[in-house]
Amino acid sequence: TSKALFNLISFDDQSLTNEAASQACEWLKQYIDARSEEIDGTKEEKTKANLGDILQFMTGLRQVPPLGFDKSVSLRFVSGRGLPEASVCFYLLHVPTGLDSVETFFNIFDKSILYSLNYFG
Numbered sequence: 001t002s003k004a005l006f007n008l009i010s011f012d013d014q015s016l017t018n019e020a021a022s023q024a025c026e027w028l029k030q031y032i033d034a035r036s037e038e039i040d041g042t043k044e045e046k047t048k049a050n051l052g053d054i055l056q057f058m059t060g061l062r063q064v065p066p067l068g069f070d071k072s073v074s075l076r077f078v079s080g081r082g083l084p085e086a087s088v089c090f091y092l093l094h095v096p097t098g099l100d101s102v103e104t105f106f107n108i109f110d111k112s113i114l115y116s117l118n119y120f121g
Contacts (some may be wrong), residue, residue: 002036004064009093010072021077027105028075028095034106045063049113057113060088073086083112 008027038050055061060074073091079120085094092099 002032002051006032008055008058008069010074018077018097024077024095024097024099024105025075027043027099027102030102031106044115046117047110049110051055052083053113056092057086057116058088059091072107075087083086083108085112086116 015117031083032051032054035049035054038048040107046053052062055064059069069091071091076092076094077097079093079097081099082096084096087093087094095107096108099108
């Protein structure tokens with residue numbers, strides 16, 4: 001579920017003192033909730049990520065292991081208009097800040113995640 005996926009993410013309260021980081025954090029929550037309704041399809045026909053895709057992007061795994069994860073995914077808020085990046089070895093998600101709209105945020109996350117499926121899927 002979206003709640004279980006979001007619980008995997010840890011937040012550094014220091015990084016959320018920045019207004020842009022707080023906005024990106026809120027948009028990330030909305031993104032995960034919105035994508036919880038997406039179903040699996042073939043890579044060729046997908047235009048939006050689903051929860052399995054998001055989990056795979058952040059951790060390299062498509063499903064939660066039976067014993068769960070041994071650590072949480074950390075967020076790093078990056079100023080600029082680049083694409084989100086994930087370091088699956090370190091469970092680190094780089095989230096861009098300073099974007100002009102939630103739609104732009106959703107679009108760049110979908111783009112990064114769906115593109116990454118070519119390497120992890």
